Amino acid sequence: MTHRSAAITIGLSAQGLGVRRGGTTILSDITLSLPATGSVALIGPNGAGKSTLLRALAGLLTPDHGTVRLGDRPVAALPAAERAATIGFLPQHFAPHWDLRVADLVRLGVERGGTASPDGVAAVLATHGLGPLAQRRWSALSGGERARVLLAMVLAVDPPVLIADEPGASLDVRHRIGVVDGLARRGRDRLCIVAMHDLDLAFRAFDRVVLLAGGRLAAAGTAADLFHDRRLDRAFGVDFMRLETPHGRLLQAVARPDADDIGSGRN
Incomplete structure (x- = not known):
């Protein structure tokens, strides 16, 4: 496959981002700068505004205030084809207009990545373990299978920026860990x-x-630093016990009965 994105080394940023829907503030004054490379986890309680922020960063919704930039270019000003090739977006839910076969869906992704060769489609199917599903139609797939197909479609483009909204939500534990690690x-x-x-x-x-809470940026930093930050406890309305293990960092939560539901009502 052609990797057109390899030479693109520009970061993504948001400045004063605000989104309102139906008189409700979803995001307020989000300013965030992300480098050209790196893995970033976006966390927050239910309704904190995570999905809305991701869609704004991907250029899929127009904010009421502020701008999103790819390097020094507003994402909103990018031609649709360039934006699709540069910023890949993996939504929580996806439904194709037609009930296509898995191989056909992957072919669409491969075409956007610069080639439509049978070898390119076969390579993507093999990479993601989708060979046995190649002739299955979308309607016949389980939720986890659909998530894997969608991931393959997006990664076939090989975008320099990939934005994913809860990609492992419908997967079993083994596949969820594999997808997130990948x-x-x-x-x-x-x-x-x-x-x-x-x-x-x-x-x-x-x-x-x-970390988002109540539509605002509550904290941002390295995973090692934020793990010990008490703003994490306040955002989720719990007290976390922090454990360092040979297999990674673990959080054990103890709920606060009187905690405010600071994220309620947002997406």
């Missing part, structure tokens, strides 16, 4: 931003962590 490894030479529900996996697999 996405985090992309941070070695690309930028990968992933919304995560599993905090232990987020702090184990990713270089950096961004």
